[in-house]
Amino acid sequence: MLSERDIVARVRHLTVTRLRVWVAQGWIKPADTAAQGFSEADLARAALISNLEDELGFAEEDVAVLLNLIDQIHGLRSELMGLLAALEELPPDIRATVRMRITSRREGGER
């Protein structure tokens, strides 16, 4: 687990105050809520937010939009991966059928 101080030390431009604001806004959810302990993922997320605001110059309200979209994308990607993994476990002929159906949908538009 990483402490608040660890995160601040490892992310450029970051201060404890800013980090706390991000946590309060729900942008960062400490892995260990009780102890305010952060994980590597939380660290990477803090770096991302700092990137967006400090390097790329996005305004705070834009960051909220971006995070929302990024989280949705990862939600979708995760479901997609789960779906593909499940498909991989099906017998070959069924997989081939699914593949064919997907392809024909793409090409044919309406069924």
Next chain:
Amino acid sequence: MAEDLYSVLGVAKTASAADITKAYRKLAKKLHPDLNPGDKAAEEKFKKIAAAYGIVGDEEKRGLYDRGEIDASGQETPQQRYYREYAGGDEGARYRSTAGYEDIGAFSDLFGDLFGERGGARGGAGGRRFSMRGQDAQYRLDVAFLDAVNGTKTRITLPDGGTLDVAIPPGVTDGQVLRLKGKGNPGMGQGEPGDALIEIAVRPHSVFKREGDDILVDVPITFDEAVLGGKVEVPTITGRVFATVPPGSNTGQTLRLKGRGIKSKSGAGDQLVKLSIVLPERIDEDLKSFAERWREAHRYDPRRKLKEQA
């Protein structure tokens, strides 16, 4: 061989610091790995522009670079672990949004409900959860005629052993569906529970019939009541009352008892009492001789119209 850092950012060597930042941001917004999850090429390009900006975006280092004191590869930004590397794993599950799968649920009967479930089950404090309104539960309830017209409260036992209190409104009709809000199946996440839909089947009554808000009853009267009139006891949906049969009433004639029908929002219906003259079961000598005498003097033809028409 290192590329020229200005051309990496697409700016002239003479560009101002502000222009360099502007050019860098424009490229970075397009190429940032966390804005392009799953795109490996974007990451490579991003690293290049970030490294270039690390030098020419810094006044001091830009000077060193311009004078050839450091080269393009001289400055490597410390390796950053991008958020996307975690986003797909267990750690990222706290952040992954599973909002907005309701349309997918509608799209696929078989699989739709699978999506977002996991997020809902796992979502930590403040996490966005998958929410879906619970399904409506359908039941059928047999109701006695008098309970249907007067309204009542009843309790039904559900297949799962639970119970449901149902208030049956006065005047409920056969086939009417009552909706009990929130008494259906529980919703998922923040979703509201569904409703209980209760289809009412009204059992017919041996005496009362219903027509809209009116109640129809056939009431037999005696021969003498028909001739002389009088008060007869009549059942209504709320109990027995006395109805006045006018002198000279006939079979098929209807008495209207105002307000004795079904009470609805728009007022109350009436009870219609259809009279039918019933002779005594045994015709005694008295009646027989009276009828014979009466016929001699008062012959009449109730079938005249019938003959004219058919």
